[in-house]
Amino acid sequence: MSAEAVSALGLLGRVELPGVAGSICTARRYVRGVLRRSGQRDTYDAELLVSELVSNAVRHSESGRAGGLVTVAVANCGESVQIAVTDSGSATCAPRIPPGQDEGAEGGRGLWLVRELSLSWGWHEGAAGRIVWFRLARR
Numbered sequence: 001m002s003a004e005a006v007s008a009l010g011l012l013g014r015v016e017l018p019g020v021a022g023s024i025c026t027a028r029r030y031v032r033g034v035l036r037r038s039g040q041r042d043t044y045d046a047e048l049l050v051s052e053l054v055s056n057a058v059r060h061s062e063s064g065r066a067g068g069l070v071t072v073a074v075a076n077c078g079e080s081v082q083i084a085v086t087d088s089g090s091a092t093c094a095p096r097i098p099p100g101q102d103e104g105a106e107g108g109r110g111l112w113l114v115r116e117l118s119l120s121w122g123w124h125e126g127a128a129g130r131i132v133w134f135r136l137a138r139r
Contacts, residue, residue, distance in 0.1 A: 010075055010076035010077070011073065011074075011075050011076075012034050012035075012037075012038050012074045012075060012076050012081070013030070013034035013073070013074045014071065014072070014073040014074070015027070015030050015071070015072050016069050016070070016071045017054070017069065017070050017071070017072065018068070018069060018070075019057065019058050019061075019063035019064045019065065019067075019068030019069055019070050019087070019088075020058060020064075021055075021058055023054055023058065023070060024051050024054045024055050024058070025051075027050050027051065027054040027070070027072050027085075028047045028050060028051050030072060031043065031046050031047055031050045031072065031074060031083060032046075032047055034074045035074065035081065038076060038081075039138075040081065040138055040139060041139055042139040045117050045118075045136055046081065046083060046136055048113065048117070049083070049113065049114050049117060049118065049134055049136075050072060050083055050085065052110035052111070052113055052114060053083075053085040053110070053114065053132050053134075054070055054072065054085055055110065056095070056110055056111070056132070057070045057085055057087035057132075058070065060090055060093045061087040061088050061089055061090045061093070061129075061130060062087070062088035062089060062090055063087035063088040063129075065088075068087075068088055069087075069088070070085060070086070070087050071085070071086040071087075071128070072084070072085055073086070077135060078138075079137065079138055080119055080135045080136060080137050080138060081135065081136055081138055082133055082134070082135045083133065083134055083135075083136075084131050084132070084133035085131070085132050085133070086126070086128050086129050086130065086131045087129050087130050087132075088129045088130070089125060089129050089130035090130070094123075095111055095123045095130075095132050096111065097111045097112050097115060098112075114132075114134050117134075117136070118134035118135055118136055119134075119135045119136060119137060120134070120135050121133060121134040121135070
């Protein structure tokens with residue numbers, strides 16, 4: 001999500017975190033706090049999905065290297081909220097939902113969950129890095 005897009009949507013909060021596994025929990029708490037302060041009562045899906053995206057950023061992007069950063073932005077879109085995770089991208093790995101999800105697999109379902117639980121989602125490369133975003137209805 002570009003800075004212009006975030007501004008137009010109504011930025012509720014933005015945080016930059018180290019590209020380490022410990023940031024997954026921090027991102028979850030941050031999103032919960034921002035959403036509750038904005039009047040959102042149900043934050044479970046947002047917390048789950050931001051966990052998946054930050055986990056992917058740390059595992060599969062250059063942000064997971066020493067000194068890497070991940071940014072989480074939360075924006076008000078009226079009847080929905082948009083959450084975007086920006087990382088440093090990867091030359092060898094792009095966000096995709098693997099075909100034929102195996103219910104017995106221990107991993108690989110993060111983006112599938114994002115697709116299933118969100119109103120919409122997507123990703124693009126931007127000047128700041130790779131941005132993966134999703135929208136959820138406000139409740």
